[in-house]
Amino acid sequence: MSIRLYNSLTGQKETFAPIEPGVVRMYSCGPTVYNYFHIGNARAFVVFDIVRRYLRYRGYSVKFVQNFTDVDDKLIKRAHEQGTTVEDVATSYIEAYYDDARELGIEPADVHPRVTETMGDIIEFIQALVDSGYAYVADGDVLFDTPKFSSYGKLSKQSLNDLEVGSRVEMTERKRHSTDFTLWKAVKPGEPSWNSPWGQGRPGWHIECSAMIHKHLGDHIDIHGGGHDLLFPHHENEIAQSESVLGAPLAKYFMHNGYININNEKMSKSLGNSVFVRELAQQYDPRALRLFLLSAHYRSPINYSAEVMAQMTSALRRLDACHESLADRLGETYLPEGESIDLKAWEDRFLEAMDDDINTGDAMGVVFDFVRDANVYSHQQEISKAGLRSWLGKLRDWLDLFGLAQVEQPLLEEQVVRLIEERTAARKARDFARADAIRAELSEMGFQLEDTPKGVRWWRERSWRER
């Protein structure tokens, strides 16, 4: 069995074969750190986090790089608004990125380069483009000369002419061609700038990715990812920059995740309907968002709504409950050691789903089928420790892969512990009115209780991390 991935470059699913056997080099476009990230950003991060985890799960050694764009117009604007520096804005939102990403189970990349740390490489890259005649200098700006790159448009499958006709970009006097794009921007008053052979200025948006990939991953990488909206012009321009000067194809596979809508509307600043991961974690377990993002295929557009989040919260609880039941029974003292159970057929089904272009929706179907059988097993009388370990181990493997494993719960507040104890005592005394009143009170506080033969079990719907 081998992994098949949909390649935006060819518009087809292709058998995945990395350039160097066993090793995968991948890059995905990270956030511009001028704000907290919203659930649309989260989708891209989660999708490529899963791609990376799955490749590792399948035995590849993966080097993954994701950038932080820490200088650009939006950051400059933000810094002015807040009366602070671009650097401070960037630093604080990078910190926020790591916090929110951790909540969502997104692992840090192997390298998270910042534009400001890559300036020398960016300037060298631009210089190479100028030297080889693919870029031209105009009044302190440096622009990429798109017609010079003969395969321009190969990713978006647009001809230069089509792009020209449909272009809504105003032709500026500096541009020779409307599709030409900026590699280096001459400084304007009040903006951060760096010294370069073309004067003070800062890099254009696209060049950072080309330079970072070249610096951290080499001339030809395996997978390049990002949101579908980055396909054009961003990735198209990266291809032009990198391939014109380096020769080698930038990436063997381009992967693009679909968009996310909010209540069937596009999420946008003008509609004011952006949902930030930070806010959402107040209301739901962040893993419910992750589950939502994995419930559909990564290329499909998905719609966020309170209803769907409620569904995901229930589904997540089902996964957790299964895990808890298995773990609880494993803790029983008098179970026989027994023999392990062969679950290869389950693993095969799971791999088959995931191998098919990371079909997480299909794979979740397998997981829930598995959960049903695991529940049946864990509720039987005649079970063994080894058997429980088999089911539990497999479930853990999958939940870890999906980044949905339950995070360790911090100790309960004293007040909650007391209430739970009080309720247990009331139940023992058969004062059920009192017991039910306490249960309702705890429910108000966000704690759901379940009475099991082995005592009370509780869980929370919301994230309990202090913010």
Added chain:
RNA sequence: GGCGCCAUAGCCAAGUGGUAAGGCCAGGGUCUGCAAAACCCUCAUUCCCCGGUUCGAAUCCGGGUGGCGCCUCCA
């Protein structure tokens, strides 16, 4: 104008030629002090519409209809 995507139950969603996975919700049952959880049963003769190909189509082809994305900063 160019390039591209989507349409499966109340909601979400997998399924690209062999007779509709899974989750949520809902109803019935077992269990429970009651709940919850768990399990069992029920819940699309049908996949936007119309043609066509085929022994056979949700799946392929043609034509509609409806929705969406990119071509401008954007995940």
